[in-house]
Amino acid sequence: MARxxxxxxxxWTLGEVVELTDETPRVRTIFLEVPEWPGHRAxxxxxxxxxxxxxxQAQRSYSIASAPExxxxxxxxxxxxxxxxxxxxxxxxxxxxxxxxxGPIGGYFVWEAGSDGPLLLVAGGSGIVPLMSxxxxxxxxxxxxxxxxxxxSRSWDEVIYRDELERLAAGSNGPEVIHTLTRSQPxxxxxxxxxxxxxxxxxAAWATASMPMTFVCGPTSFVESVAGGLVLLGYPxxxxxxxxxxxxxx
Amino acid sequence: MEGEALRLDGNAIAGTxxxxxxxxxxxxxxxxxxxxxxxxVGAEHAYVQAPGIVLRCSHxxxxxxxxxxxxxxxxxxFPRSHWLEMGEPTDS
Amino acid sequence: MGYISRGFRGKRASEREDGRxxxxxxxxxxxxxxxxxxxxxxxxxxxxxxxxxxxxxLRTWSWEQFRALPSEDIRADIHCVTKWTKLDTSWExxxxxxxxDGVEHNATHVLAFSDGDYTxxxxxxxxxxGQAWVAFAYDGQxxxxxxxxxxxxxxxxxxxxxxxxxxxxxxxxxxxxxxxWESYGYHIYGDPWREQRYAxx
Numbered sequence: 001m002a003r004x005x006x007x008x009x010x011x012w013t014l015g016e017v018v019e020l021t022d023e024t025p026r027v028r029t030i031f032l033e034v035p036e037w038p039g040h041r042a043x044x045x046x047x048x049x050x051x052x053x054x055x056x057q058a059q060r061s062y063s064i065a066s067a068p069e070x071x072x073x074x075x076x077x078x079x080x081x082x083x084x085x086x087x088x089x090x091x092x093x094x095x096x097x098x099x100x101x102x103g104p105i106g107g108y109f110v111w112e113a114g115s116d117g118p119l120l121l122v123a124g125g126s127g128i129v130p131l132m133s134x135x136x137x138x139x140x141x142x143x144x145x146x147x148x149x150x151x152x153s154r155s156w157d158e159v160i161y162r163d164e165l166e167r168l169a170a171g172s173n174g175p176e177v178i179h180t181l182t183r184s185q186p187x188x189x190x191x192x193x194x195x196x197x198x199x200x201x202x203x204a205a206w207a208t209a210s211m212p213m214t215f216v217c218g219p220t221s222f223v224e225s226v227a228g229g230l231v232l233l234g235y236p237x238x239x240x241x242x243x244x245x246x247x248x249x250x
Numbered sequence: 251m252e253g254e255a256l257r258l259d260g261n262a263i264a265g266t267x268x269x270x271x272x273x274x275x276x277x278x279x280x281x282x283x284x285x286x287x288x289x290x291v292g293a294e295h296a297y298v299q300a301p302g303i304v305l306r307c308s309h310x311x312x313x314x315x316x317x318x319x320x321x322x323x324x325x326x327x328f329p330r331s332h333w334l335e336m337g338e339p340t341d342s
Numbered sequence: 343m344g345y346i347s348r349g350f351r352g353k354r355a356s357e358r359e360d361g362r363x364x365x366x367x368x369x370x371x372x373x374x375x376x377x378x379x380x381x382x383x384x385x386x387x388x389x390x391x392x393x394x395x396x397x398x399x400l401r402t403w404s405w406e407q408f409r410a411l412p413s414e415d416i417r418a419d420i421h422c423v424t425k426w427t428k429l430d431t432s433w434e435x436x437x438x439x440x441x442x443d444g445v446e447h448n449a450t451h452v453l454a455f456s457d458g459d460y461t462x463x464x465x466x467x468x469x470x471x472g473q474a475w476v477a478f479a480y481d482g483q484x485x486x487x488x489x490x491x492x493x494x495x496x497x498x499x500x501x502x503x504x505x506x507x508x509x510x511x512x513x514x515x516x517x518x519x520x521x522x523w524e525s526y527g528y529h530i531y532g533d534p535w536r537e538q539r540y541a542x543x
Contacts, residue, residue, distance in 0.1 A: 010268035014345055047265040051344035052351045056368065061262060082372065084353035092349045100345040105264045108276035108292025220255050242293065244262070247255030256377055256488075299376045301423050301503055301523050311380055313459065318527050320540040327526060 010105065012049065014098045018072065023160045026079045027126065028090045029065060031072045032099060040064055042137040043110040043130045043215065043243075046075060046103030050085055060085045063129040063217075063243075064104060067136035076160065078126040109215065109243045113138055117211045117239075118146035119175075122196065122226050124218025125153060127245055128160050131217055135168055135175055147175035150204045152196050152222065154183040178204050196222070201229045208234040213241075220244040256299055260291035263303055266317060267291070270324050273336050280305075281332040284312035362419060363427055364534035370426035375488045378522065382457035382487070382508045389492055391476060392511035393445055400445055400514075405492065409478070411436045416475055418498035420505070421534040435477030435496055438469040438512070449514035453521060454495050457508040462521035463530070464497065464504060466514075473499060476509060501532040501539070 015032035022028050042064075049059045066074035079090035093099070111119065111134045119138070121131040128151055138147055153159045159179065169177040180192035180200065192200055206212040214235060216226045223244045230240050260276050267275035276292030287309040294314060297304045302318035312330035319325075328334075354368045363369060386405040393401040403411070416433040452469055455461045468474065477496040478485055485491030490507030497504050503523050524530050529538040537543060 050347040050350045107274035244258045300378045304378045
């Protein structure tokens with residue numbers, strides 16, 4: 001087991017919003033300039049805190065989308081129905097605004113290039129964000145270990161980082177990217193068109209003999225169903241790491 | 251929304267644990283007094299929409315940790331955890 | 343206090359309802375779901391409600407028997423210790439007065455117990471005289487599991503953690519014994535109008 005890093009007290013700090021990119025109609029990436037940012041590991045997250053003038057506060061966690069090698073810190077936020085923080089971050093926040101955050105946070109749900117074994121990533125909706133950090137990190141470090149992404153989205157328009165995933169997959173040593181679209185599919189779609197189930201995992205996952213390291217992220221029900229399915233396929237449960245995002249729109 | 255959808259995991263409380271512990275806590279291993287299972291904190295079930303935070307054993311649902319915050323002070327309780335273990339600190 | 347985020351006000355309802363908001367509370371339109379553990383799903387044929395003392399079950403009702411008891415409509419403001427207040431919530435339930443009617447006891451307090459490990463304590467006098475119910479419907483619909491269904495305790499004059507979800511009975515006590523949140527530092531009584539959130543308030 002790796003030795004634990006002492007990082008000192010986790011303090012709130014301010015980052016400046018330097019760029020905003022719309023990934024899909026409801027999803028936006030926020031690029032931040034954070035003074036004295038200590039760097040991060042793929043899979044970690046930041047806590048974001050908003051304070052209203054009367055002192056009312058709301059706090060949420062957002063996975064870091066950028067690779068550790070990237071110049072700027074990026075988080076990707078999905079606007080949730082009735083989400084008071086996500087609505088602000090996706091709808092109101094502007095370049096030049098300051099955002100209070102603390103991080104990087106996490107150690108269990110982290111992947112570093114140079115780790116053993118092929119990588120299996122299973123994402124449900126916005127669960128792709130920390131896994132994208134891992135894929136970007138793998139590419140930036142010229143990773144040669146095999147990687148597969150099984151990514152469940154409602155429709156082709158809602159696939160986050162869609163074009164970049166295509167480019168990554170097409171690159172040398174690129175990851176294998178397998179999409180499933182659960183609600184609607186574009187004309188001529190030949191890929192999976194249903195929720196991730198045991199049969200799909202059996203086809204898409206690495207053989208257990210290759211001793212993969214697996215990361216599953218997304219809504220709670222998705223994560224628990226997928227993790228359970230992988231364990232049924234024979235994946236040792238300590239090799240399947242999970243991060244639940246709580247409920248999101250069905 | 252099903253109530254289960256509220257269930258998160260130890261990753262969700264990493265920031266709050268970071269207010270109390272200097273070491274990263276999601277990799278810390280915690281032993282359940284109820285069923286004896288040992289898991290990383292990141293893998294256990296966390297309930298954060300409550301007057302306090304409750305971390306429950308992912309095997310038997312016993313309350314491993316409870317965290318409350320009152321008047322600027324944090325308190326952490328260990329109702330059904332047997333021990334908490336983390337790696338020796340590195341320099342960086 | 344944190345950095346004031348330009349343009350952020352949150353999703354709180356905008357009208358002020360002076361006089362109906364206890365100190366430190368804000369108005370909430372939605373009905374937030376809070377939980378300390380997994381949601382139980384007890385089917386009606388396995389459900390029962392008990393009045394017991396420290397040694398025996400004095401009275402029990404099956405779901406059918408419970409639903410055959412006289413019930414009433416309740417309209418109440420509810421106040422959560424996490425600072426939200428929801429006004430004019432409507433419920434249907436059986437009064438604790440009905441459930442305790444004819445039960446002989448010397449109790450001064452009650453401990454409500456639920457599926458899972460949740461408990462909460464109250465003075466007996468706070469659950470009598472039309473102040474408390476076992477509620478099985480909210481807003482005209484059967485109470486959803488995430489909000490405590492099939493039935494929850496409803497004691498609107500105290501912070502809502504006292505309105506135990508998934509309630510299965512009341513234990514009559516001759517002393518006050520802290521329940522779940524009370525054991526973790528929350529106020530033993532919990533009056534929102536005196537802002538009794540934590541022990542020592």
